Amino acid sequence: MVMAKQIDLKLVLEDEDARIFMDGFNHPKVTQKKVDMFKKAREIYRNNRA
Amino acid sequence: MDKISGEDLRVRRLNNHSNIINFCSVNDDLNNFLKDDALLAQDNMTSITYLCFWRRVVVGFATLVAATIEVKQVEGPRIDGYAPNTYPSIKLARLAVDKNHTGRGIGPHLLFWVMGKFEKISKEIGCRYLTVDSKRESMWFYEKYDFILVEKTRNKTHPTFYLDMYLTRGKK
Numbered sequence A: 001m002v003m004a005k006q007i008d009l010k011l012v013l014e015d016e017d018a019r020i021f022m023d024g025f026n027h028p029k030v031t032q033k034k035v036d037m038f039k040k041a042r043e044i045y046r047n048n049r050a
Numbered sequence B: 001m002d003k004i005s006g007e008d009l010r011v012r013r014l015n016n017h018s019n020i021i022n023f024c025s026v027n028d029d030l031n032n033f034l035k036d037d038a039l040l041a042q043d044n045m046t047s048i049t050y051l052c053f054w055r056r057v058v059v060g061f062a063t064l065v066a067a068t069i070e071v072k073q074v075e076g077p078r079i080d081g082y083a084p085n086t087y088p089s090i091k092l093a094r095l096a097v098d099k100n101h102t103g104r105g106i107g108p109h110l111l112f113w114v115m116g117k118f119e120k121i122s123k124e125i126g127c128r129y130l131t132v133d134s135k136r137e138s139m140w141f142y143e144k145y146d147f148i149l150v151e152k153t154r155n156k157t158h159p160t161f162y163l164d165m166y167l168t169r170g171k172k
């Protein structure tokens, strides 16, 4: 079987990257920008269910 | 060139009949993936590719796969709230816009569409993060949409970003 070019499926976070990630996981920041982005995302997806 | 209104863009799943032959982004790897590998990978269920159409022409595409983030315990002070774990994610494995149509809003349209798709999937299967291995020349694009750069990958050929999709929960 011919395989598609490799896509690395696992992201490993260490040190400061791990710390930032865990902090974000435990205390997610609700920014207005993100709320607006996801609202727009929902609208675009709703008009284009594929 | 002018921006294209989102209403004139359509996103459809790649299939045997999709006319992708004329698609050409600035990146040959991405072009080759679309033409040679995408459909096969889809048949093998290892990635799914979505095409963006404008006036029935393919002007962009995005490829998605299930992925994972592993957080490793490290030397030094204990990470607050740390539990050795892996976290489910969806990876935006490929994203490209036809070189004749960059700067017209197609990249953002596809990215937002992917976020919308993410929200739908995450209501059925647990996943929280959208990840991407960027091209160095496209880092600005993910920074613009508040993706977090994995610092250790900053100087790599493909710096990695992730976006916490947590806010999608319960915000109908």
Ligand SMILES: CC(C)(COP(=O)(O)OP(=O)(O)OC[C@H]1O[C@@H](n2cnc3c(N)ncnc32)[C@H](O)[C@@H]1OP(=O)(O)O)[C@@H](O)C(=O)NCCC(=O)NCCS
Pocket: B025, B026, B027, B030, B093, B094, B095, B096, B097, B098, B101, B102, B103, B104, B105, B106, B107, B108, B133, B134, B135, B137, B138, B140, B141
């Ligand atoms: C990166 C890419 C997906 C962006 O898609 P796009 O449709 O061109 O994005 P946009 O329509 O938002 O256009 C770019 C916008 O960013 C601006 N921009 C362009 N280069 C920029 C840079 N280096 N830094 C900051 N802003 C930049 C443009 O001026 C435009 O701004 P505007 O919205 O105010 O007019 C597309 O250029 C592409 O396919 N590149 C090649 C493949 C690639 O790099 N894929 C992503 C990594 S996998």
